[in-house]
Amino acid sequence: MPTTSPTELQPQGPTSPGGPLRRRGTADDAAGLGRSRASAFVAPALVMIGIFLVFPALWTLYLGVTNWRLTGAAAADPEFVGLDNYLDALTDDRFLNSLYLTVIFVFFSAIAGQMVIGFTIAWVLRLSSKRIRPAVEMLVLIAWILPASVIAWLWLALLDRRSGTLNTILGTEGTAWLLEYPMQSIIAFNIFNGTAFSMLLFGAALASIPPSQLETARMVGAGTWATLRDVVFPNIRGHVLTVMLLVTLWTFNVFTPFLLTAGGPNQQTEILPVFIYRLALQAGELGKGAAFSLIMILINLVIALVYLRVLRERRT
């Protein structure tokens, strides 16, 4: 931020004589605190970040090079194993499979699911009546506001094999949805869970499109698709990227599908967070779990970096 603010202020400078000097001073030190006091203000936040973010990350890095376990001799006395855990990850079928499942899960539930459905709802509601819009928004929001454990319970009741609601409605008695269609089930579950966020952001984005442009499009006889392509998307590209980043990262890290399938059956829904939980806590391999966690943090960083790069290119 400090690098961008002076450049934004400068164009206004020349309008008042003697202004540029004073403005430059305030731009460097807007609050007039001086370097040391300003640092002191920032220090507590930095300390907090250090304690709760940097230290755990470094600690994870350290744990990842040990064979630390939850129980047994390696719990009392972990040994240094170097990069073994990281090398294991890259050759471990279960880890690679889990990574693959995570990509599938993120693509279908976050990008194809939450974003597309969220946008569609926002687009359709844009023109709907004053009564329908709040009602639909409320329903979608409820799915978002409810605690995940409650929603998981509702979905367990919905998909239950013996007396589930879905089987009763469809007349497919005895279908074990969570076992026969495990990935589809948790994708549907996650779409249900998170669509509201996309809907809200897209709703706000659509409201920011100049109505004159939409009017013009209509007057020249543009169809829905042409309007979306030529008017709406160019206007909300930044919003789309923001939603995509947030939803992708959240979905990549989400653990709640564990409540439905616990990673099963036979590891078919073992997305990365679930895999790491099972490895570190259920199987007790804390060292390996730490190494795999760090790999996951790196993947998160890469996603965020790609996003920032794209966003910057758009701005310039």
Next chain:
Amino acid sequence: MRTFRSRALAAAVLAPLLVVTACGDDDEAPADEGADDQEEPDDGEDEPAEAATLTISKNSIRGGKSTEEAEFIEDWIIPEFESRMAEEGVDVTVNFEGSGADDEDYKTALALDLSTGAGADVFAIDGIWVGEFAEAGYIQPLNQIYDGVDDWDGWSQINEAVQQNMSFNGERYGIPGGTDGRVIYFNKELFAQAGLPEDWQPTSWEELLDAGRALAELDGVIPIQLNAGTPMGEATTMQGVLPMLAGAGARIWEEDSGWQGASEPVQQVLDLYYTIYVEEGLGDPLLQQEAAGRDNSFLQFSEGQIGMLLEGDYLWRSVISPDSDLAPMENRDEVIGWAKIPAIEPGAGVDGQDFVSMSGGGGTVLNPNTEHPELAWELLTFMESEEALLERHAEQPRITARDDVNAQLIDDPLISYIAEEVLPITFYRPGFETYPQVSVALQEATAAAADGTTAADAAADYQATLEGIVGADNVAN
């Protein structure tokens, strides 16, 4: 202005620090009290106002898993113990921390508690966890926690083999809670409909499968449910793989050869799974994959939808007993029969046995970090006293650890059967730190076989996993 700024500055810097220190205080306060108590445990009696608090933790909970045990602790053990100690002038409060989780999750929670120096004063663990908990330093030999342990008169009532369940490297880590045995339960009504005898006793796996084939003719009945897969955890190993492996002539670990890899007996067991779940469809493979599969198998068995179920005496006394909360059966005694687990062929079991079983058992240990070791030991021995066990098991008999109690208690037909017929032919799991990991590898192999992987492939995968756990040198060829 200047002073205002510097004060604001100070406040801004201090406020978060106050929050941090406040959090720290919260954590440290109980530990400080604990340190004080430990320094003066002997002259503590001079200050009767100082009330001690003990916590018991078990994987049972009122209204849920093993509700009778939880109720007994809350309604009898705790009030009795508190009032007796009060008569001696010791003010003690006992809390019960119940849990209704799967055993593996209960173990994770325990290990996490203990690894941070916390946890209940007195808690229950499975016998096979003793090794890994002891190696991690989470539990200690009882006589290192409290001096008077070896003088307890109860030890003479617990035979050496049962004490082994809660021992490691020749040291006693806890008081065993008893032992158990496994049989094949069957539903006599379904057997009658399928034309099978009421006093059925298979002598080979083929006869077991034949009975399953006969039951398969009935509508809506799952003939055999042989535990498989990881969601059932140790139940798969104890009520599935290991008894069958013993029937195929192998122990999972042998003194002179090591762990069983992809040997012929292991492949025979996996082939049995393949036959039951894939080839002949005699069992329901989905049930084995459900997160709550074991509870559902209990429920379906109690409702007459499962013909044969291999289970421990736990099923009889805690799950389908008429007063159970899980899957009560009013007519249990008339409808449910049981048979010994046959070897693959007569005489082909371990040591040439015709029939086999597996036994295990948990026990109760002390937390090495307890603030009141003497009182905790007092509580533990009270829980395992003749009086308490008789009170606890009068209505619901089981094979307890104590001979004096068993002699007065066991008149239940199934429990007597296990004590007399099954315990002489039973086997125990090896008490190694690595056993629980091997157990998971076996569960994964059965999951694969029940899901359509051939026995040879499933066994090869298992062998690879096993070598990763115990080292290739320790796998028998």
